[in-house]
Amino acid sequence: MDSPLIELKHVYKSYEQDLTVLEDINLRIGKGEFVFINGPSGAGKTTLLKVILCIERSTKGEVWVDGINLKRLSNSKIPYLRRRMGMVFQDFKLIENLTVFENVALSMEVCGIKKSVIEQRVDQVLKSLGLEIKKRIYPRRLSGGEQQRVAVARAVVNDPLVLLADEPTGNLDAGRAADIMSLFNEISARGTTVIFATHNQELIRSTAKRVIILDQGRIVN
Amino acid sequence: MSVIPYIIPRTFSNMRGNRLSHLMTALTIAFVVLIFGLSTLIYFNLHRLAENYSREIRIVTYIDPALPPEDIEGLKAKVLKLRGVANIRHVTSQEGYQRLVQQFQDEKDILAGLGEDFLPSTLEIEVTGTMYNMGRIRPLVSELTSLPGITDVYYGKEWVERLRQAADFTRLITFAIGGLFLLTTIFVVSNTIKLTIYLRRNELETMRLVGATNFFIRGPFVLEGMLQGLVGSGLAMLALFALFEFLKTQVNFPGFIRFFSPIFLPIPVVTGIIAGSIILCATVSAFSMRQFLRV
Incomplete structure (x- = not known):
């Protein structure tokens, strides 16, 4: 791996003196790679993703994303970094009073993209995810699987460099989880780097992707 | 690429979603601005009244009857040299008597038995434009009093000073209400914003x-604040104008101010109050967001 897209060097994250959530994390993830972050609840998977997305700052160590040292990134520049990354959450984080279309369009609106471009692109993404006929519907009227697909649509609509997913199948049954999994495989096949955090061993066993195992804040494999 | 086309519709959709709270905020602002505006209006008109009457001030100095007539010219020259004196006129005892006769045309009996020279001769002094301020007239009066040949100085100070004191007091009240307006607006607007942030915390987090x-997150809140300021202060100014027009027809001004015609606040003052309310509400909104926007 010549120049990794994401690199963590001796990264620590602690909240109080006694509460260390990440400990000496060293990690390199290349462009277009699909990586699973696996580990039990409380292992530090979510915190690791938060550190990469700059929701949390590391206490010690360096985090590099596409050549940017996050330690040196000012707060005002963080939104611009996040626009180059997509994030999918276990609880979807859809906005209840916005339609499916508006939820997905939000990622582009914050970038100030023209309305006509947004309409075209959002329609295209919703179509590719089989959500075209649901675009005027509000999230509460969708099934869990559909809501997660909307969340994925919102995360990929800006063609991000990297897609981060935090237990995206955690609230779904096995059938829906498999659908979402194949969706991530498709996105990865198009060249997007995918970091997929899950505690679901079944899901990992069904693929032959690179797996990073976290336990009590440390990488153990 | 600009986010402004997305901020404006978002502002209105936010306000629709939180109608009651925004309405209450706008009405509270309207109420406080109305009180502030009313106080400003009273101060403004009292100040005008005092200014008008100050311009008509004539200082009257009574000349010592023992002063030889040939010294009066010298006294006039001395008075003319004093700072603030624009013009003087010597009113002799006879002229003074003739004035009284004209004033009491219908009741000539009052003057019966009084000789034409019973009044002392006087010097009527007009002051320059810069002397209308009472604070500046007082030193001139002291100088006049100290001149030999002048027995007394009269300038109707009591009622003009009372008018000025009333205007000054109203100004104090206006400042106090202004402070109250500031605090109330800060409290009400910031609480509305905080409530909205709380209700929409998940949405803002996702954004x-x-x-x-x-800027994208704060924009709609600042615009909401500006609209609240505009609607609240606009309503207050309309209500104040209606109240003013109503009172003008109802109140009978007593005595010497019978001919004074009160006027509404000038356009620049109204514009200033509205603009000030808008800026204040926008600033409070922006500051209320600060805590939330810390990464």
């Missing part, structure tokens, strides 16, 4: 996660 800048 941050998809890369919204602080």
